[in-house]
Amino acid sequence: xxxAVDTDLPEPLDATGxxxxxxxxxxxxxxxxxxxxxANPRHLDRRxxxxxxxxxxxxxxxxxxxxRRKAKAKVARAHRKVRNARVDFLHRTSTNLVRAADTxxxxxxxxxxxxxxxxxxxxxxxxxxxxxxxxxEYKAERAGRTLVVIDRWYPSSKTCSxxxxxxxxxxxxxxxxxxxxxxTRHDRDVNAAKNILAAGRAVAEGNRGDACGADVRxxxxxxxxxxxxxxxxxxRRPA
Numbered sequence: 001x002x003x004a005v006d007t008d009l010p011e012p013l014d015a016t017g018x019x020x021x022x023x024x025x026x027x028x029x030x031x032x033x034x035x036x037x038x039a040n041p042r043h044l045d046r047r048x049x050x051x052x053x054x055x056x057x058x059x060x061x062x063x064x065x066x067x068r069r070k071a072k073a074k075v076a077r078a079h080r081k082v083r084n085a086r087v088d089f090l091h092r093t094s095t096n097l098v099r100a101a102d103t104x105x106x107x108x109x110x111x112x113x114x115x116x117x118x119x120x121x122x123x124x125x126x127x128x129x130x131x132x133x134x135x136x137e138y139k140a141e142r143a144g145r146t147l148v149v150i151d152r153w154y155p156s157s158k159t160c161s162x163x164x165x166x167x168x169x170x171x172x173x174x175x176x177x178x179x180x181x182x183x184t185r186h187d188r189d190v191n192a193a194k195n196i197l198a199a200g201r202a203v204a205e206g207n208r209g210d211a212c213g214a215d216v217r218x219x220x221x222x223x224x225x226x227x228x229x230x231x232x233x234x235x236r237r238p239a
Contacts, residue, residue, distance in 0.1 A: 086131075148203050
């Protein structure tokens with residue numbers, strides 16, 4: 001049975017005067033430009049043992065038997081619990097962020113490309129970044145907020161948010177680094193979130209120039225890249 005209901009559009013939320021940039025990740029689900037860390041609940045990992053046990057039981061059952069149907073139902077129920085827990089977490093997180101800020105800035109992550117990395121594919125799938133962005137988009141529109149999505153090639157992690165210095169190399173294992181120009185000590189994720197916010201401000205204001213010392217637009221054609229974090233190499237300029 002289907003119901004159709006006509007309702008008025010919800011009233012926009014009151015302005016907060018606050019803007020945030022969000023750096024999505026696997027270790028922490030999200031880190032904001034004001035230093036807030038949203039832990040990654042890792043729903044699939046938490047239920048991995050139960051899932052494996054149910055799948056082993058199903059594998060031992062004879063195909064077409066009633067016991068196999070029961071075991072298959074248990075596997076499906078376990079997966080459904082993981083999915084429901086993930087969706088609930090994403091809804092609560094996206095709602096809190098939309099309520100907290102007038103402008104929200106995120107990166108345009110190529111999730112499908114990232115899933116090609118076999119060592120991280122499972123963890124990335126469990127995060128649900130695509131669904132998170134979808135929820136932010138419609139909730140921001142409904143609440144009268146501004147959602148800005150910056151280019152995925154913007155080197156947010158490698159750029160100093162204080163002076164704009166761009167590192168040539170920054171490995172994934174490096175969680176803190178010191179800018180060689182201004183000597184500012186950075187937390188990798190918080191620094192990236194600050195740069196994402198700065199780039200989003202430039203995009204929202206219609207500026208085509210630099211944001212924090214690095215152009216927010218992509219400068220090269222689409223090429224296959226690492227499935228981890230897509231950032232362009234630093235461009236060395238003559239002194």
